[in-house]
Amino acid sequence: MDDLTNVTVDQQLAAHLYDRYKAGESKSQLEISEWGDATSHGARVTRFWIQELGIDTRSPSKLATERNALETQLFENGIVPNVRRAILDHEYLVLRARQSAIKAVKDYNDPTSQLRTESFIVGMTIAWSSLFQAIMEVQGRDPYYSGSEGNRLLEGGI
Incomplete structure (x- = not known):
């Protein structure tokens, strides 16, 4: 974040933590170093980034991605799952x-x-x-x- 004139302290912290994350530090390590929280497994810093920076670092699970791909194939071939x-x-x-x-x-x-x-x-x-x-x-x-x-x-x- 180059322009720091209208940036809050939380936004500055979020940007700093996000830069550390992009450099290779894990979300859990960031939470432990900043808040001493080893229980949220990355969820706390993710919520913080969404709230302060509007950046969402969540990704769907492999199973959910595969299920969505299979459902798409079924619908494209005219097959409707029995729901x-x-x-x-x-x-x-x-x-x-x-x-x-x-x-x-x-x-x-x-x-x-x-x-x-x-x-x-x-x-x-x-x-x-x-x-x-x-x-x-x-x-x-x-x-x-x-x-x-x-x-x-x-x-x-x-």
Whole structure:
């Protein structure tokens, strides 16, 4: 920083520490020498530089960089990862119905389960409800309607 007329003491310190960092000193060494702090592992000096100089020395992890590159390749090739936000509502409802039905059958076939019948009934109810909601979604119908008192009810009176 050449012009020191409008520079605060903290900005001068930040510039000095940044010059030492560029010369090869580690962030942890800078924190220990300046603040006697050996616990922040470079985070304190990084925050200080961002605040005082507007310089961000953070870099993404190797894993995050690789994941982002793979996601980019998938999207460029027209492949959408199987996540909730990437699929249509009715597709999600069909998946949920299928998973609920499979879970219900697994629970019913488990001889050690104590609530076999009840678990089966609940799981299949969720499966059928999800399927009916998916059908209504595809048809463009709202599964809710207003009752006589103005409250919102599912079709079928539930």
